[in-house]
Amino acid sequence: MANNNILEVENLNVHFHTDEGIVRALNGVDFKVERGEAVGIVGESGCGKSVTSTSVMRLLPGVGEIAAGTIKYYDKNKKQHDIINLKADGEHMRSIRGPEMSMIFQEPMTAFSPVHTIGNQIIEKLLYHEDIDKDEARRKALELLKKVGISKPEQRIDEYPFQYSGGMRQRAMIAMGLACEPQLLIADEPTTALDVTIQAQVLKLIKKMQADYNLSLILITHDLGVIAHMVDYVNVMYLGRVVESGPVEEIFDNPAHPYTQDLLKSIPRMTGNEGKLASIEGAVPDAYSLPKGCPFHTRCRKKIGEVCESAYPERQEISADHYVNCYLHQDLGDK
Amino acid sequence: MAKLAENEILKVDGLKKYFPITQGFFNKHVGDVKAVNDISFTLNKGETMGLVGESGCGKTTASRSILRAIDPTEGEVLFRRKNGNVVDLAELDYNKLKDVRSEIQMIFQDPFSSLNPRMSVLDIIAEPLVVQGWPKEKYKARVEELLDLVGLDKKYMTRYPHAFSGGQRQRIGIARALALEPELVVADEPVSALDVSVQAQILNLLDDLKERMNLTLLMVAHDLSVIRYICDKVAVMYLGKLVEIADTEELYTNPKHPYTASLLTAVPEADPHVEWLGENLKGEVPDPSAEIKGCNFASRCPYAKDICENKEPELVNIGDNHWVSCHRKEEIDLTGVK
Numbered sequence: 001m002a003n004n005n006i007l008e009v010e011n012l013n014v015h016f017h018t019d020e021g022i023v024r025a026l027n028g029v030d031f032k033v034e035r036g037e038a039v040g041i042v043g044e045s046g047c048g049k050s051v052t053s054t055s056v057m058r059l060l061p062g063v064g065e066i067a068a069g070t071i072k073y074y075d076k077n078k079k080q081h082d083i084i085n086l087k088a089d090g091e092h093m094r095s096i097r098g099p100e101m102s103m104i105f106q107e108p109m110t111a112f113s114p115v116h117t118i119g120n121q122i123i124e125k126l127l128y129h130e131d132i133d134k135d136e137a138r139r140k141a142l143e144l145l146k147k148v149g150i151s152k153p154e155q156r157i158d159e160y161p162f163q164y165s166g167g168m169r170q171r172a173m174i175a176m177g178l179a180c181e182p183q184l185l186i187a188d189e190p191t192t193a194l195d196v197t198i199q200a201q202v203l204k205l206i207k208k209m210q211a212d213y214n215l216s217l218i219l220i221t222h223d224l225g226v227i228a229h230m231v232d233y234v235n236v237m238y239l240g241r242v243v244e245s246g247p248v249e250e251i252f253d254n255p256a257h258p259y260t261q262d263l264l265k266s267i268p269r270m271t272g273n274e275g276k277l278a279s280i281e282g283a284v285p286d287a288y289s290l291p292k293g294c295p296f297h298t299r300c301r302k303k304i305g306e307v308c309e310s311a312y313p314e315r316q317e318i319s320a321d322h323y324v325n326c327y328l329h330q331d332l333g334d335k
Numbered sequence: 336m337a338k339l340a341e342n343e344i345l346k347v348d349g350l351k352k353y354f355p356i357t358q359g360f361f362n363k364h365v366g367d368v369k370a371v372n373d374i375s376f377t378l379n380k381g382e383t384m385g386l387v388g389e390s391g392c393g394k395t396t397a398s399r400s401i402l403r404a405i406d407p408t409e410g411e412v413l414f415r416r417k418n419g420n421v422v423d424l425a426e427l428d429y430n431k432l433k434d435v436r437s438e439i440q441m442i443f444q445d446p447f448s449s450l451n452p453r454m455s456v457l458d459i460i461a462e463p464l465v466v467q468g469w470p471k472e473k474y475k476a477r478v479e480e481l482l483d484l485v486g487l488d489k490k491y492m493t494r495y496p497h498a499f500s501g502g503q504r505q506r507i508g509i510a511r512a513l514a515l516e517p518e519l520v521v522a523d524e525p526v527s528a529l530d531v532s533v534q535a536q537i538l539n540l541l542d543d544l545k546e547r548m549n550l551t552l553l554m555v556a557h558d559l560s561v562i563r564y565i566c567d568k569v570a571v572m573y574l575g576k577l578v579e580i581a582d583t584e585e586l587y588t589n590p591k592h593p594y595t596a597s598l599l600t601a602v603p604e605a606d607p608h609v610e611w612l613g614e615n616l617k618g619e620v621p622d623p624s625a626e627i628k629g630c631n632f633a634s635r636c637p638y639a640k641d642i643c644e645n646k647e648p649e650l651v652n653i654g655d656n657h658w659v660s661c662h663r664k665e666e667i668d669l670t671g672v673k
């Protein structure tokens with residue numbers, strides 16, 4: 001079998017049923033992760049990047065419903081699991097969540113339980129998934145904490161999350177994510193709450209762990225700087241869709257979607273900017289009433305005309321592995 | 336009273352803000368959190384200065400002490416008023432302060448919590464005008480003018496904040512701050528709550544207003560690329576102290592303090608071809624209530640020597656208004672950004 005993918009997501013649609021109506025958080029998300037690859041998902045708030053990751057983990061809140069699509073996961077033995085058809089809290093999904101795929105959350109203060117020690121929370125995970133006794137689990141937890149660079153792990157293992165600083169909590173979070181040696185690690189804005197010098201430490205740690213454990217990584221962030229240096233392949237999301245995807249250098253050197261182009265021009269650079277920043281006019285439309293056609297047409301400065309409002313543009317491969325959904329790159333013929 | 340030079344509008348001298356730590360039934364005073372520990376700088380008319388540092392370094396406390404939102408523990412804050420008089424904001428009494436406050440305004444970080452949800456846009460922007468006794472007939476026209484200035488349609492005037500996006504709310508906050516044509520505007524993380532595409536709109540607006548109104552702006556931020564885009568000079572703060580002050584270009588290309596250099600190289604640039612040096616700092620920021628004998632950065636500094644742990648360095652001018660507080664500033668070779 002030539003398929004070297006660990007995760008394949010196709011046409012994923014997720015709806016949230018709220019009192020105000022249905023929020024169409026995802027409207028057909030496609031992406032894949034190759035084994036050992038680091039894939040980034042980038043976009044502004046509300047674009048559905050976190051919903052994508054929680055759907056893959058089947059951790060959507062009660063009001064969220066996977067309306068359509070497929071999520072296929074290939075485990076250590078390349079056996080295929082159809083994630084969508086599993087019961088979210090069933091035995092099968094629980095055997096995948098943890099030993100196979102694992103997640104690092106944005107806010108480690110709320111992701112950890114405040115009333116249990118860091119050590120006990122890691123040990124709990126190990127005891128649930130692995131056939132080992134308490135002493136062995138504690139020894140493993142200690143080893144993990146040491147591995148992620150927590151100083152004095154023998155003492156720290158018995159401390160509570162509030163006794164850890166922000167950067168250390170995120171390290172402990174990574175240690176917990178790596179317990180049971182997963183194949184796929186999903187990091188959802190892992191450094192957004194951290195200061196730049198601590199962010200650099202944590203990002204370097206994630207990179208090192210990815211190499212040491214031969215992990216596949218999905219990194220979700222709004223920060224294009226982090227994306228540029230952490231991943232091999234980038235998916236740019238806008239309003240519940242992947243509008244452009246490609247190898248990291250392609251995306252930064254030859255962005256094809258007007259949204260990606262403007263996004264790249266709107267960030268202030270450390271090296272200084274030439275002239276004014278380009279800004280994208282207006283704001284992201286309301287997710288209750290999505291614009292028809294291409295969701296970006298309301299803000300796009302390269303809008304062609306009615307065609308952009310008619311239907312969502314098809315995915316087009318414009319160079320090797322570089323895809324874009326935009327009419328600018330399609331032969332419109334007599335339309 | 337100390338003097339201000341002709342073109343100076345603000346001079347902060349030896350500003351300190353300690354928060355006491357108390358313990359026990361009698362609230363015995365057992366120590367202080369030295370949030371701002373002896374900072375000094377001057378700001379010229381029409382200049383934009385960035386105050387940058389990591390969370391907990393005291394940058395917000397410093398900005399709040401300067402405009403007397405909180406009372407500083409010690410120090411002088413000299414401010415030149417519109418009429419040319421120089422006052423010390425740190426020691427003014429309440430009544431006089433109210434008068435001066437019309438000339439100093441603030442832009443807040445969170446556009447969601449800084450606007451009263453029960454007030455219309457008109458009322459929000461007119462609030463400072465009302466406080467300063469403007470009659471109702473006059474202020475409506477002024478509010479229209481201000482909305483135009485920040486790029487909002489005046490037909491939105493009767494709406495309430497919930498009807499606006501984050502970027503639009505920040506525009507309302509800016510209009511409110513500019514209502515009285517202040518001499519000095521303090522902006523505390525004005526764009527950090529916004530998405531990049533919207534952040535660019537607000538940065539361009541601030542840049543534009545700065546030119547048009549000859550604003551003097553003190554901008555507190557943690558994002559170094561934002562600071563570079565908008566500020567003329569930058570002060571870097573670490574654990575309650577200023578460690579380096581210089582013109583923006585000079586600071587970014589030729590940093591002299593190891594902390595500044597670490598901050599600059601820690602930020603990943605949004606370009607995969609630019610090498611990311613990443614982190615060279617060990618550990619994390621020490622507790623701000625601890626007694627530190629020497630340089631407060633010594634515990635994390637890759638260049639620290641004996642002297643750094645025993646003697647506190649002074650902030651000195653090394654030429655061209657570049658101020659550094661480091662014992663080893665002449666010996667070490669640091670890289671900035673190109």
